[in-house]
Amino acid sequence: MLTPELLPRLQQLLTDADLDGWLLYDFRGTNAIAAGLLGFGGLCSRRVFAFIPRTGLPVGIQHAIEPGPWKQWPKGWPLRVYSGWRALESELATLVQGKRVAMEYSPGDAIPYLDRIPAGVLEMVRASGATVVSSAELVSQVYATWTPAQLASHQRAAEHIARVARDTIAHAGACVAAGTPAAEHELQQRILEAFERAGLLTDHGPDVAASENAANPHYVPSASRPRLVQQGDVLLVDLWAKEPNGIYADQTWMASLGTPATRVVTVWEAVRDARDAALTLLRDRIAAGEIVRGGEADDAARAVITARGFGNDFWHRTGHSIDARELHGSGPQIDNLESRDDRVLIPGVGFSIEPGVYLTGEFGVRSEVNAYVGDDALIITPGEIQQELWVV
Template identity: 85%
Template sequence: MLTPELLPRLQQLLADADLDGWLLYDFRGTNAIAAGLLGFEGLCSRRVFAFVPREGLPIGIAHAIEPGPWAHWPKAWPLRIYSGWRALEAEVAALVGGKRVAMEYSPGDAIPYLDRVPAGVLELVRGAGATVVSSGELVSQVYATWTPSQLASHERAATHIAAIAYETIQHAGSMVAAGTPAAEHELQARILEAFARAGLETDHGPDVAASENAANPHYAPSAATPRLVQRGDVLLVDLWARETGGGVYADQTWMASLGAPSDRVVTIWEAVRDARDAALALLSTRIAAGLPVRGGEADDAARAVIEARGFGPHFWHRTGHSIDSRELHGSGPQIDNLESRDDRRLIPGVGFSIEPGVYLPGELGVRSEVNAYVGDDALLVTPTTPQRTLFVV
């Protein structure tokens, strides 16, 4: 959240980028980045702006009927009030006219996770005489990065999740061996119970998918359409959670075979595993050497492995998503050069998933997912021991 303590660092970043300021805008939650930085809570049904200048105090623009969302706005910082559109546009023009400002804007919608400001608002701001540039690097540095305590929280959650995934897979195998196979949604419920015992919370999921259902990357098991996990199945377990009360999410995917896997399954698994490791190797080497690296480059490295193994057309999604301090699917740099053109640098303090996959509709899906955090001179990967071979139960 934007605070007096954060302000000097942010203003130095603005100076380094030769920006006159950062203009934050939100309307009914269209810009989660702005709302998160401003610490908004409760009803916010009118347009709001806040301008963080390179020098001086930030200035907010609030609607007269909604002071509530500004509860965390420091009293020493100016807060201008409007009720009509003429007054709003005049206030915006007075703040940014003739200035070079950053906004949550991505030219050509190249990075949709960042592109949060409507075209009409950009027209309004440019019409006031401002030059608008993307706030992408600012978002990475002041919104997406983790604190040391948040990193520690993530590591604890990752340890719990890895153990819960392993126990779930072993239970699925035990149920098959006993002749009473469990359904996907029953294994899902078991994971949620384990989360509660471990002091973890999640907003939805997890995903437990057998064979053909695993070919849908966004599959959700349901008691309404139960699917038993049986001998001969490939089992995908994708689970994500954070410590109760607001820790940073950990997000992992584990793979198992109910009985000895076929050569085809092993071949696909090894392609996915090696793609994961290729992305991690690129990132680790660059970061250790102090060289810049971008998420799109890691995506290319993973994708090259899967394409070389003959499964390129079946790797449908980005290699990884940002995990920021607020959201599982965050607004920081993505590991993506497929769905979007994310050219933001992976800077110290940001975290993300690495999760290549191969999906064969009607047959099976295979994915392996770990998380990574960029340290000052090294890449931290969770869980500490990524899956190397298929679990056979």
């Protein structure tokens, strides 16, 4: 959140980027980045702006009817009030006219997670005499990075959910061996109960999917359409959770109920090797102090799966940002398929690495770990990642 303590660092970043300021905008939750930085809670039903200048104090523009969202705005910082559109546009012009300002804007919608400003608002800001550029790098540096305490929280959650995943898969195998196979939704509930006992939180899920259902990356098990996990199935377990006020850990684990078919092993090895290709690229470039971008890691993973003959069955990006506020965060994505994310992976950002192959009507395979960029090394969670397809 934007605070007097954060302001000097942010203003130095603006100076380094040759920006006159960062212009935040929100209306009815259209810009979660702005709302998060301003500490807004609940619905913001009127347009708001906040201008963070390279020097001097930030200035907010608040609607007269709605002071509530500004409760955490520091008392010594100016807060201008408007009610009509003429006053709003006039106040805005006095702040940004002739200035080069950053906004949550991505040219050509290249990075959808960043592209939060409506076209009409961009037109209004430009008509006020401002030059608008993307806030992409500022978002990475200020909004998406983790603190050391958040990294430690993530690592604890990661080790715990890895244990839960292993327990769930072992339980599925034991149920089959006993002749009483469990349904997907029953295994899902077992995971949720384990999270509750551990004091971990999740917003939805997890995903437990057998064979043909695992070929749907966004499958959701349900008691209304129970599917037993039986001998011969491929089992995908995707689970995510965090400590209260912590950073999410997000993992996917794979198993076979009984000896897997050769085709299953072939796909598993392609996915595992793609995951490791992305991690190796990142690890080597970061250790060497070289610039690396999420799209490059996506390309590395995709090249492996394509070379193995499954390129058309890898439908999604290799990974998503994980930030302090969201599981699917606003920092750099590991993506050169769905979007063109060319942001640098800077120290402090975290993300998933999760290539997958989805053979509709047969089975799907995904292997997911998380990674964090340290000052000179890539930190991967959990500490022990899956190397072989589990057979239970």
